[in-house]
Amino acid sequence: MGINTFENLDNDKQERVLDAAVEEFAEYGFHQASVNRMVKRLGIAKGSVFTYFGSKQGLFEYVFRHSVSLIKGPLKAARQAEGDTFDRIRLSLVTGMDFVRRHPRLYRIYLKVLFQENVPFRETFLRQVREYAARFLTPLLNDGIRRGELRGDLDLDMAIFLIDGLFDRFLQAWSVPAVHPGLHGLKERDLEQRINQLMEFIRRSLAALPGEPHA
Amino acid sequence: MGINTFENLDNDKQERVLDAAVEEFAEYGFHQASVNRMVKRLGIAKGSVFTYFGSKQGLFEYVFRHSVSLIKGPLKAARQAEGDTFDRIRLSLVTGMDFVRRHPRLYRIYLKVLFQENVPFRETFLRQVREYAARFLTPLLNDGIRRGELRGDLDLDMAIFLIDGLFDRFLQAWSVPAVHPGLHGLKERDLEQRINQLMEFIRRSLAALPGEPHA
């Protein structure tokens, strides 16, 4: 019994179960999600889910861990990229958008958890997301300052707040209706243009001006 | 029966009921909120709630309307304020913070509704919030461009996205733990400093540079 039982299943069934769970949580969040409904769609008995994961929360935890493992790869790739500081900042946005495009349901779960208190692992969830962002951006910004591309008097924490906040909001507006209608669901060319405008804001906020003193 | 019954109640009881409803929705959001629990704390019979509001959704609608009416005053005052374009932008942030400080539970409800689909009035709710922001910022930014304080080539919609997004995120980080720990719960002096840094970002993003052409 327990998680071993689940991981001994043939991969196809594992994937089907995971997929159904992601679907259910993405659609309804944690509390409104129904194990009954999920197993009905899935075509297996309810008892199995509890054999595998012990509880609804255990199932959610599994989905959570799986999601975290999915973002690690692209993030590492993005971290190792070369180039201008602003190119690299831009790349982190594009990486995020790729993830959202590839795993829209995981992103919906993240958004539902964001302000929904009483959700298990919420604190852990958010702390991890934030740590990833900070661990990615801190050295990048430090590099930028050292190279003189960024203002020397920059407050690192506030710069992270700026980038992180704007990017997160941009993703939200892009993928959720009614956050900022002008950005929702934009495709290639328009999207590219908006990203450029957004990056221009960030460049102006962070870049060292020619006349300003080097750090 | 109906809403008339409720509005014929003496003010004290009306307030106690409204307060309990706000408390419940702020703590649990719409779906997890429990009428049973609410009336137990309130010390009235469950039937009364349904006499007043017809349904849980009717109660929520009442809270919603009440909230909207509360924000209107300060917003109008802020809109009529005079001064430098950036002072006025800053004032809109401070106005928002005042509201959140005064009505933290209403803000919590707003946040819970933000990404929680399947909530009644969600679209209406968000559309109204956005329209308020746009109606406030559009003329302000147009003024700023005309006066030459803002870049002439500014894309209005993206400028609104920038300000709106950063301010909303700032409020979130300030009032919700784990969004951006460095900003959560800051008091007077530190808060002031962070607001200044935030406004500096916005100024750099939007302000016309001395060398740049006037619109």
Next chain:
DNA sequence: GACACTTATGACCACCCGGTCATACTAGGA
């Protein structure tokens, strides 16, 4: 085929939900 062991099943449980409604209470006019 008999055995042990793991996995699958769904009827069942206690609990809570939003909502109803027959009944009891209350206040004011005749």
Next chain:
DNA sequence: TCCTAGTATGACCGGGTGGTCATAAGTGTC
């Protein structure tokens, strides 16, 4: 005092929930 209209009440309803567990169905070994 009696009547009436408005209001308050909480037992009750159908339905859905997460979770359990006795039983059945596979699966591999000898």
